[in-house]
Amino acid sequence: MNDLLDRLRGILLDTGYTIDGVRERLGAVAAAALSREETVPALRATAGDDPLGLLIRLWWLGAPVPARAAPVGLPVAELAAAGLVAVEDDLVTAAVHLQPWESGGYVVSDRKVRPGDPALRPDHVVGAGGASANLAQLASRRPVGRALDLGTGCGVQVLHLAGRAAEITATDVNPRALELARIGWALSGIEGIDAREGSLFEPVEGERFDLIVSNPPFVISPAGRFTYRESGFSADGFCRDLVRLAPRHLSSGGTCHLLANWLHVRGEDWRDRVGGWLTGTGCDGWVVQRDVQDPAQYVELWLRDAAEQGTPRYRGLYDEWLGWFEAEGVTGVGFGWITLHDSGSLDPVVRVEEYGGQVELPVGEYVDEVLGAVAVAHRMSDAALLASRPVLAAGVLEERIGPPGAEDPARIVLRQTRGLRRSVRVGTVEAALAGVCDGDYPLGPLLDAIAELTGEDPSDLRERAPQALRPLIAEGFFHISTG
Incomplete structure (x- = not known):
């Protein structure tokens, strides 16, 4: 398998299947259309039998390509045996989504679901997207000894950690996620990742890390249908427990960055709710609400995410979800960043704020300064x-x-x-x-x-x-x- 992935990586690089190569080939119009889940402009932009166009159609767009036109050296039969493609009637179809990533390297996930596609499998592995990029931009850029990517999913955070962490541990409750993440790391030339299966901090019990990052299954729903986005915990309990447990696994001076959703409940200030998660952790904390949606907006977003719109089950799922929110007294759902820092102070300070403005990226270049300024002002x-x-x-x-x-x-x-x-x-x-x-x-x-x-x-x-x-x-x- 490693030899196969090494050869595939060479072909991808030789044909220009990189983030810059894909952007240049697609152009602005097709790229914008893809953000709206419209593939026709991208299929037109990649028409023909040139190697780069074929790879984009195969791996990025999920369209079948003729086996006879496959780029020279592409080991179609071996890829089929490894379960990465399927071959039928001289057509090659990707079994996974393989995308070049911003930091270099490649991310492997299940194929992107679009309207009209079959229902997602419960252990679906979602690809890297906006939330993944947000977390990568937030995480501190300082070099560290040990890093933990909790809930690694397709493994994209490891691509960012690899350049600054001496040791990386990645965990996920979904064994299929770890399987695809390992393929992505191999294609990216990253070795030595300690991948472990399990929920929350169970796989690293008793261990400490200088840096913890997590893009967890934060979606709040009445039932856990998909492991990549829902934990099965009640309401926003998973994110609450993640925050409360993280300090036990931080080294002295260590930092934890995570994304989270939290409920806005009638008669309760969301700042008190989320601030309460950090109380008693012994860590300095910074919580930023970047966005808030009303219950209907939230339900629509995640039903679209699973390509449920237009299906017979859409109205029933929508009604059930809204009814559950109503029973819980939910008026909205917030999304944002949470950062914890083990400063060693006996007087930890927590700042909880709402800020939706445009910021200079990456935040990780100055997040340590933000935490330090809050602490100085308080102490x-x-x-x-x-x-x-x-x-x-x-x-x-x-x-x-x-x-x-x-x-x-x-x-x-x-x-x-x-x-x-x-x-x-x-x-x-x-x-x-x-x-x-x-x-x-x-x-x-x-x-x-x-x-x-x-x-x-x-x-x-x-x-x-x-x-x-x-x-x-x-x-x-x-x-x-x-x-």
Whole structure:
């Protein structure tokens, strides 16, 4: 098998079946149509018997290709014996979806389901998509010793971890997922992955890791129909348990990044619900709700995901799901990121927020700074803050808004052009500090100078300023230097 996959990898690379090669061949129109589940433009763009077009039709689009036209050296008979293709009447049809990935390498999964296709098998292995990319963008980029990909699915996170983790363990409850993931890793030239079968942290009981990532089966439904997206746990209990158990498997200084769904329940603040998952973990935490859908939107999304639209069972499944949400008092479902960091502090801090704005990618390049800023803003005493030397973060701009000719602006806004790209309305003192904080002077004397210019009482300003600055430090507008 390994020899077969080595030869197949060589053919894929030689024919240009890479992410750049596929994008160039398809073009913008066909690529956009595929995002809408329309394949006709892509089939037209890959018409003919050239090797790259044939491989795209076979592996990406799932269309049969003539065996006689197969690229030179493609071991069709061996691939059929390995269960990767089927051959009938001189036509070769892919039994799996084989796609090049953004980071390099290849991802192998079950074929993409489209409207009109047969119903999914319960152990269906979904390919890499938007959620996979989101998690890969979120995870910290710092090198680590041991990494765990919990719920690896088709194994795409391993492709991102391989360049920065000395040891990688990947787990999944679905043995078919591990089988296809191993094929993808081999095609990507990645060796030495410790793949284990089991749910949650059972396969790694008693072990600790420097980095844990998980794109878990977070879909919330009345019944677990598909292992790739539903855990069978009640409501959002799987994500809750994942958060609560993760710290037991983090090394000192370790970090866990995961995607999750959570319920919005009538009479309950979702921040309290999800924040409660992190309470008692002993870790610093950062929860970001990136999107929220009403119950009907949510049900429609996941019925489309399984190509249920237009089938006889669609209305019944839709009604059952909505009825279950109604019985549970659900008003919406949130989606977002959860990050845990074992900082070793006896005073862990958890930030829970809603933020749907566009961010600089990858978040993993600066996620450690985000966690550090939240911790500093929470833990630093007023005296220590007044003695520190704040620095305005790179890329922060000031906007002044008001009537033309007015002596004072009606509103002052600080706006980040990098990182999370937040914006915040500030007062004149914070705006003045933004203009002078370069790390050369402690905050206390700067406030005294501002008080002299504005006519405020210096003692009063020193007392008020730390509380006003903490949110700006936590959100990355100011960095703190204690030197």
